[in-house]
Amino acid sequence: MAQDTHTQEAGDRPPIGVAVIADVIKRLPNGPGVYRMIDADGKALYVGKARSLKKRVQSYTRLAGQPSRIARAVMATASMEFVSTRTEIEALLLEANLIKRLRPRFNVLLRDDKSFPYILVTEGHPAPAIVKHRGARSRKGTYFGPFASAGAVGRTINALQRAFLLRTCSDSFYDGRTRPCLLYQIKRCAAPCTGVVSESEYGELVKEATAFLSGRSQAVRTEIQASMQAAAERLDYEAAAVYRDRLTALSHVQSHQGINPHTFQEADVFACHQQGGATCIQVFFFRTGQNWGNRAYFPRADRDLDCSAVLGAFLAQFYDDKPVPKRVLLSHDVEERSLLAAALSEKGGARIEVIVPQRGEKRDLIDHALANAREALGRQQAESASQRTLLADLAERLDLENPPNRIEVYDNSHIMGTNPVGAMIVAGADGLEKSQYRKFNIRSKDLAPGDDYAMMREVLNRRFSRLLKETGPRADFEESDDRVGPWPDLIIVDGGRGQLAAAVGVLAELEIADVPVIGVAKGPQRDAGKETFFAPGRVPFTLQPRDPVLYFVQRLRDEAHRFAIGSHRTRRKNDMARNPLDEIAGVGPSRKRALLRHFGTAKAVSRASVDDLLAVQGISEQTAKAIYDHFHEGTG
Numbered sequence: 001m002a003q004d005t006h007t008q009e010a011g012d013r014p015p016i017g018v019a020v021i022a023d024v025i026k027r028l029p030n031g032p033g034v035y036r037m038i039d040a041d042g043k044a045l046y047v048g049k050a051r052s053l054k055k056r057v058q059s060y061t062r063l064a065g066q067p068s069r070i071a072r073a074v075m076a077t078a079s080m081e082f083v084s085t086r087t088e089i090e091a092l093l094l095e096a097n098l099i100k101r102l103r104p105r106f107n108v109l110l111r112d113d114k115s116f117p118y119i120l121v122t123e124g125h126p127a128p129a130i131v132k133h134r135g136a137r138s139r140k141g142t143y144f145g146p147f148a149s150a151g152a153v154g155r156t157i158n159a160l161q162r163a164f165l166l167r168t169c170s171d172s173f174y175d176g177r178t179r180p181c182l183l184y185q186i187k188r189c190a191a192p193c194t195g196v197v198s199e200s201e202y203g204e205l206v207k208e209a210t211a212f213l214s215g216r217s218q219a220v221r222t223e224i225q226a227s228m229q230a231a232a233e234r235l236d237y238e239a240a241a242v243y244r245d246r247l248t249a250l251s252h253v254q255s256h257q258g259i260n261p262h263t264f265q266e267a268d269v270f271a272c273h274q275q276g277g278a279t280c281i282q283v284f285f286f287r288t289g290q291n292w293g294n295r296a297y298f299p300r301a302d303r304d305l306d307c308s309a310v311l312g313a314f315l316a317q318f319y320d321d322k323p324v325p326k327r328v329l330l331s332h333d334v335e336e337r338s339l340l341a342a343a344l345s346e347k348g349g350a351r352i353e354v355i356v357p358q359r360g361e362k363r364d365l366i367d368h369a370l371a372n373a374r375e376a377l378g379r380q381q382a383e384s385a386s387q388r389t390l391l392a393d394l395a396e397r398l399d400l401e402n403p404p405n406r407i408e409v410y411d412n413s414h415i416m417g418t419n420p421v422g423a424m425i426v427a428g429a430d431g432l433e434k435s436q437y438r439k440f441n442i443r444s445k446d447l448a449p450g451d452d453y454a455m456m457r458e459v460l461n462r463r464f465s466r467l468l469k470e471t472g473p474r475a476d477f478e479e480s481d482d483r484v485g486p487w488p489d490l491i492i493v494d495g496g497r498g499q500l501a502a503a504v505g506v507l508a509e510l511e512i513a514d515v516p517v518i519g520v521a522k523g524p525q526r527d528a529g530k531e532t533f534f535a536p537g538r539v540p541f542t543l544q545p546r547d548p549v550l551y552f553v554q555r556l557r558d559e560a561h562r563f564a565i566g567s568h569r570t571r572r573k574n575d576m577a578r579n580p581l582d583e584i585a586g587v588g589p590s591r592k593r594a595l596l597r598h599f600g601t602a603k604a605v606s607r608a609s610v611d612d613l614l615a616v617q618g619i620s621e622q623t624a625k626a627i628y629d630h631f632h633e634g635t636g
Contacts, residue, residue, distance in 0.1 A: 025061070033083050057080070069304065095316065108305065115321075328354045470486070
């Protein structure tokens with residue numbers, strides 16, 4: 001790919017719009033590529049792809065007949081950037097990537113694009129584990145998914161534990177076991193860690209689980225039924241009961257999957273519904289003939305775009321960083337559907353069908369997804385209307401000029417000053433914006449243990465110093481069309497005068513004077529409903545116990561507290577789980593595993609003599625001396 005940038009400047013004011021576009025046309029190739037319209041501040045306005053860059057861009061020199069959003073983008077254009085590609089397919093894939101990265105205000109934008117969770121059956125260990133995985137699929141193993149939610153993965157793994165008795169523990173936990181854990185006692189694990197089952201027997205369980213997740217569920221059920229029957233015939237009723245319980249668990253998995261297709265094994269189903277200028281796209285995931293859940297999306301799009309246009313733009317962005325199934329079923333036909341199918345096929349390395357079913361089971365699935373899209377959009381619009389009312393009432397109670405579009409709530413969590421964590425949650429007109437949440441591991445070494453005021457100062461200083469660096473002063477920042485911009489319209493801190501003073505002090509030091517701040521202190525005996533509100537220049541006040549605004553603020557504060565507590569627990573758990581052997585130079589995973597197998601625990605390793613350490617396979621005299629010195633302060 002070749003990139004070319006054309007920018008026009010004339011005096012102090014750059015030419016805007018059609019003149020800029022007309023000037024660059026003569027230097028454009030006739031081949032495929034991607035173009036970007038850039039405003040005077042250097043921000044992307046619109047990203048598009050074309051079979052012929054020259055012809056497509058030339059069409060923008062005539063505003064007549066252009067959709068209103070494109071006309072507005074053209075009139076605001078101060079420069080253009082272009083990337084030539086080898087094929088139109090390559091241009092389509094690059095366009096989707098740039099839209100997701102640059103978030104141009106006049107494109108259809110996929111919002112809330114959180115990564116999907118998967119089930120991973122690990123490799124590289126004698127006893128593979130079954131675990132939940134989210135993020136880059138870099139860990140060795142077999143992945144099954146995507147699942148629509150972490151809850152769906154958790155429920156499935158829970159049932160698969162009962163059906164196949166696979167371990168879910170970490171390798172370090174497994175290697176340190178000397179006796180079976182509680183999961184074995186409650187019949188959720190076969191306990192290969194202590195030899196209750198051999199590695200070959202456990203391997204058979206892994207094969208069965210992999211076959212089930214790969215769609216061969218009936219073959220697995222038949223095999224388990226045969227084993228149960230054989231155990232009963234030889235009067236081994238205890239073993240027969242184990243097989244019976246496994247069959248029950250398999251039935252539980254399938255009964256909670258709702259609709260399961262019979263005419264195909266793998267597909268994603270997309271249904272689009274529009275109402276009141278808003279759009280909902282409902283996605284159902286079917287893998288190995290099983291329903292692995294659904295998720296609703298509410299993409300940002302102009303009101304003049306119909307479902308076909310929104311769905312076409314949505315799909316390329318959706319699959320930008322996700323594996324593509326063999327079939328993609330759509331409720332509406334999209335422009336250049338064959339090009340989309342070719343692009344997805346090239347990305348997935350196999351032939352992908354993109355179809356709009358008209359009859360049969362596939363159409364029934366589309367109709368079911370459409371019904372879910374209608375219901376999800378109705379709920380979202382009702383919740384948004386209620387949320388907007390609450391925000392207007394909140395502005396009235398707090399004497400704000402306008403209802404806040406972005407509220408940031410801050411809280412801290414620690415135990416006697418250890419593992420301190422600060423947390424920020426965000427709420428807007430559409431409710432909680434979980435993709436905007438942030439946690440702050442407290443870094444200051446000179447903080448007095450439990451100094452909540454100093455912790456709050458550090459959190460706010462880091463947050464707003466970075467915000468100023470990224471966007472400049474709030475007064476100079478132009479808000480985009482997104483639901484929530486980067487700058488808060490209201491800051492809520494959990495606490496009274498002290499916490500409020502800390503927050504106000506940080507903002508004053510950073511010369512931020514246009515963001516309202518309030519503190520919310522719990523009532524006497526920490527009673528909910530008796531909170532006291534603190535605001536600069538105002539006498540502390542309370543709200544009526546049944547005031548909806550009070551309930552709203554309580555929910556925000558509780559959510560911030562929940563997030564802070566969860567972040568603190570994760571940090572504390574990681575610190576507690578850190579193995580002392582990890583800190584010894586020259587002791588990698590293999591030697592650590594050998595030490596734990598020989599001695600049982602890291603504590604036993606710390607008590608071992610040099611001669612005892614030398615008895616472990618793979619431990620040289622130099623390494624044994626290093627291990628001994630690590631635990632005995634080098635006294636030899």
